[in-house]
Amino acid sequence: MVGLLCAVGLFFSLSGAVGVWRMPDLYTRIQASTKTITLGALPVLVALVVGTGVLTPYTSRAVLVAFLLLVLNPAASHAVARASYKTGTPQWKGAVAHEPDREQPS
């Protein structure tokens, strides 16, 4: 059970890292990183809880780290994407939507 959960987490972490390395521009890299980092972290944390027992310090810290990753990681990625889009980071040439003159709510 623990090995299976760790394998799932490692697979998603590896796919996220390879996605960040292989994707063509910043926005697709952010998409690859956010989805797979959160999805790769949670199975490993569940494996830690299952492997060490429920009423241990490991469980409380694992729950806290899972909460922090789920809340803060999308916020940070959103901030980076917003800042990069505002400053005109070039998109991949196959991108279909680019509206630099559109009024953005701030």
Place this chain on the structure above:
Amino acid sequence: MTTLFLVVAVAEVAVALPLLLRMAVGPTVGDRAVALNAFSAQATLSLLLFSAFASRTIYLDVALWTSSFSYLGTLVWARLLERELL
């Protein structure tokens, strides 16, 4: 069981090597910030698993601080970019 934790802790850092490559190569600052954010998540997981391997609960607090404050680093880079201070 504990050996499995050590193996997974090393593997979590090993699978994050493309992130380090992207951090070194990355054409824009945003690429480096995204890779840094993802790599710090991997480092947090590795620390948690290593503390379970070594049976030292003090390492858990290091992982907790890493996960709560690496986010601030990414956010600071994003704010600097947005104000066009870079």
